[in-house]
Amino acid sequence: MTSIPATLEETAAPPADLASLFAGMALIREFEDRLLELRKAGEVVGPVHPYIGQEAIAVGVCAALGDGDSVVSHYRGHGHALARGVDLNGLTAELFGRANGVCGGKAAALIGDPRRNLLMSSGIVGAGIPVAAGAAMTAQVRGDSSVAVAFFGDGALGSGVVHETLNLASVQRLPLVLVCEHNGYQAGNRTEDIYPEVSVLRIAEAHRVRAVAVDGNDVLAVAAAARSAVAAARAGEGPTFIEARTYLTKFHLQFERPSPEVRPPDELAAWLQRDPLTVALTRAAELDIHLSAEPLRAEARARVEQAVQAARSAPWPAAAEVHTHVLAGAA
Amino acid sequence: MNEVGLLDVVVQEEFDRDPTLVFLATNSPAALRGRFGADRVRICAISEQAMVGMGVGAAMSGLRPIVDLNRASFGLLTMDQLVNHAGRMHYQSGGGYRVPMVVTAATRGRQQLGPQNEQCTYGLFMQTPGLTVVVPGSLAEACGLLRTAVRWPGPVLYFVAPELNRQRGLSAALGTPPLPFGVAALLRRGDAATIVAIGGAVPVALAAAESLSNAGTDCDVLDPRTLAPLDVPAIADSVARTGRLIVVDDGPRSGAPVQILGRLAERPDALAALGGRVGFVCQPDVPVPSSPALEDLTWPTEQRIVDEVRRLLDADG
Ligand SMILES: Cc1ncc(C[n+]2csc(CCOP(=O)(O)OP(=O)(O)O)c2C)c(N)n1
Numbered sequence: 001m002t003s004i005p006a007t008l009e010e011t012a013a014p015p016a017d018l019a020s021l022f023a024g025m026a027l028i029r030e031f032e033d034r035l036l037e038l039r040k041a042g043e044v045v046g047p048v049h050p051y052i053g054q055e056a057i058a059v060g061v062c063a064a065l066g067d068g069d070s071v072v073s074h075y076r077g078h079g080h081a082l083a084r085g086v087d088l089n090g091l092t093a094e095l096f097g098r099a100n101g102v103c104g105g106k107a108a109a110l111i112g113d114p115r116r117n118l119l120m121s122s123g124i125v126g127a128g129i130p131v132a133a134g135a136a137m138t139a140q141v142r143g144d145s146s147v148a149v150a151f152f153g154d155g156a157l158g159s160g161v162v163h164e165t166l167n168l169a170s171v172q173r174l175p176l177v178l179v180c181e182h183n184g185y186q187a188g189n190r191t192e193d194i195y196p197e198v199s200v201l202r203i204a205e206a207h208r209v210r211a212v213a214v215d216g217n218d219v220l221a222v223a224a225a226a227r228s229a230v231a232a233a234r235a236g237e238g239p240t241f242i243e244a245r246t247y248l249t250k251f252h253l254q255f256e257r258p259s260p261e262v263r264p265p266d267e268l269a270a271w272l273q274r275d276p277l278t279v280a281l282t283r284a285a286e287l288d289i290h291l292s293a294e295p296l297r298a299e300a301r302a303r304v305e306q307a308v309q310a311a312r313s314a315p316w317p318a319a320a321e322v323h324t325h326v327l328a329g330a331a
Numbered sequence: 332m333n334e335v336g337l338l339d340v341v342v343q344e345e346f347d348r349d350p351t352l353v354f355l356a357t358n359s360p361a362a363l364r365g366r367f368g369a370d371r372v373r374i375c376a377i378s379e380q381a382m383v384g385m386g387v388g389a390a391m392s393g394l395r396p397i398v399d400l401n402r403a404s405f406g407l408l409t410m411d412q413l414v415n416h417a418g419r420m421h422y423q424s425g426g427g428y429r430v431p432m433v434v435t436a437a438t439r440g441r442q443q444l445g446p447q448n449e450q451c452t453y454g455l456f457m458q459t460p461g462l463t464v465v466v467p468g469s470l471a472e473a474c475g476l477l478r479t480a481v482r483w484p485g486p487v488l489y490f491v492a493p494e495l496n497r498q499r500g501l502s503a504a505l506g507t508p509p510l511p512f513g514v515a516a517l518l519r520r521g522d523a524a525t526i527v528a529i530g531g532a533v534p535v536a537l538a539a540a541e542s543l544s545n546a547g548t549d550c551d552v553l554d555p556r557t558l559a560p561l562d563v564p565a566i567a568d569s570v571a572r573t574g575r576l577i578v579v580d581d582g583p584r585s586g587a588p589v590q591i592l593g594r595l596a597e598r599p600d601a602l603a604a605l606g607g608r609v610g611f612v613c614q615p616d617v618p619v620p621s622s623p624a625l626e627d628l629t630w631p632t633e634q635r636i637v638d639e640v641r642r643l644l645d646a647d648g
């Protein structure tokens with residue numbers, strides 16, 4: 001058998017309750033609403049790619065994971081980071097470019113955090129998917145029944161390496177969960193204008209990867225789909241591709257100003273009605289679960305504000321830090 | 332295109348002139364597409380390697396593609412098509428095929444895009460024979476060199492600094508005729524030192540030379556404009572006269588700057604004149620960090636250039 005030590009401790013995810021899922025989404029929402037203001041004011045650095053409207057996906061998927069599982073995110077990654085439990089203060093400080101940021105100020109939004117097995121948030125579309133497959137291979141070789149998750153946008157399916165990885169993952173039965181956050185846009189382009197069909201499920205199916213569609217704005221539906229995909233991966237049944245349909249209700253990105261792409265007003269209005277926080281409240285009512293939104297949002301807002309205040313007074317990285325971590329083995 | 336909007340106008344004018352020009356990008360300019368149609372102006376999925384590969388095939392079979400890769404970092408996805416194919420087919424076919432393609436990308440701006448997407452990769456392509464490497468140092472040069480690129484018989488990599496978009500004089504820049512490849516521009520003259528500046532660092536070097544001049548020190552400022560081919564005679568002649576070399580670049584020292592110094596070995600008189608008086612003001616050999624406190628240390632600034640010139644002047648007489 002393998003001599004690689006199984007350092008990744010497997011802890012089964014506890015069954016998620018709707019209130020904690022809602023709280024997770026509220027934290028991302030409050031965080032990003034504040035972030036957009038702070039970026040306008042020039043306090044936060046780099047482009048802000050808001051995740052607003054897609055929170056149910058990060059929260060639902062991460063609820064199905066244990067601490068030992070690996071996650072790969074991309075440039076629209078605040079939601080994944082927070083749902084994965086990356087420290088709020090560390091993330092906020094990172095976005096302020098401060099020394100105590102999770103990556104010491106080197107990454108801004110493109111963070112990785114070994115404490116939470118968040119391998120990376122890549123700024124290169126599609127590139128994180130084979131990396132997640134590699135983490136899945138580690139789990140397979142170690143035999144520790146952990147899984148790897150890749151989050152990516154619908155745009156990633158344009159990239160050849162994604163198709164290559166689907167094939168490898170399928171044939172090698174990797175414990176990999178591929179989460180396609182299909183929001184119908186790729187920066188200024190509408191996906192329907194540049195893909196042969198809107199759904200990308202058949203791409204996964206063509207590689208004989210189990211493919212499931214889910215309402216990406218319904219956190220319970222996402223959590224259920226993720227639980228079953230993770231269970232299959234842990235059981236040695238190979239990868240699952242989850243196509244979560246969703247919508248970005250803000251815009252692609254913002255520096256001082258938002259990017260200029262336009263959304264049809266009726267399309268936007270329809271999706272706003274299906275905002276994941278609203279959908280969660282509807283589901284709570286249907287299921288007769290007590291869920292009071294405002295206290296949870298207020299609590300999230302307070303945590304965010306505290307993190308912002310802490311980041312503001314945090315020190316900048318020392319000049320010498322520009323040379324550290326270039327070569328492993330050196331500083 | 333590439334954060335420098337004026338270049339869209341150049342492309343439109345060139346499209347009018349040459350019906351074989353086509354444009355491929357994930358974000359093709361709407362005005363270009365509106366005027367010339369979806370046949371010649373294509374919007375592609377995020378498929379850079381395939382886009383550049385299509386560019387190679389289209390170029391070999393009669394079109395002149397411009398493939399806009401948006402960011403230099405995305406160009407790294409296309410290394411195979413650029414290096415193994417675009418740059419090799421003329422040679423490998425014994426001169427039978429040409430690949431008249433232009434691949435454009437933006438380099439670094441002060442946008443805190445981080446270690447992956449703030450990159451000047453042009454130095455890499457000085458080591459990949461077969462590719463012409465263009466790095467304009469002003470808006471006017473950007474226009475003139477792009478006009479040459481779309482007329483060039485072989486593959487051209489065209490890297491533009493987003494900072495150039497801040498320059499004024501749009502209509503004068505637009506009127507710049509095609510500029511020759513392989514000919515450096517001597518932008519200022521002086522015998523104290525030779526400042527070779529690349530791309531977005533050119534305006535910064537000019538500002539430094541101006542302030543040095545105000546203090547009585549005049550330097551040559553040379554802008555190579557193309558890194559491959561490189562105008563070695565112009566740089567060597569200047570260095571032979573001044574005896575001091577400062578290379579200024581937004582990119583890493585081991586990229587273009589060190590290679591420019593290396594090429595001076597072709598001119599022993601220039602190397603001898605230097606006698607060790609060489610300085611670099613460029614990105615140190617580290618990735619570009621996001622935090623402005625760190626990022627600032629990776630830029631050539633006016634003050635750093637002035638300091639480096641003074642250091643070489645003080646080194647000895
Ligand atoms: C390889 C590569 N090409 C181009 C880009 C520029 N870019 C950044 S985001 C984006 C659109 C991505 O769309 P999608 O994958 O659907 O994700 P979304 O932004 O909708 O979340 C593009 C083209 C990039 N980051 N990487």
Ligand SMILES: [Mg+2]
Nearest residue numbers: 153154183185
């Ligand atoms: Mg998308």
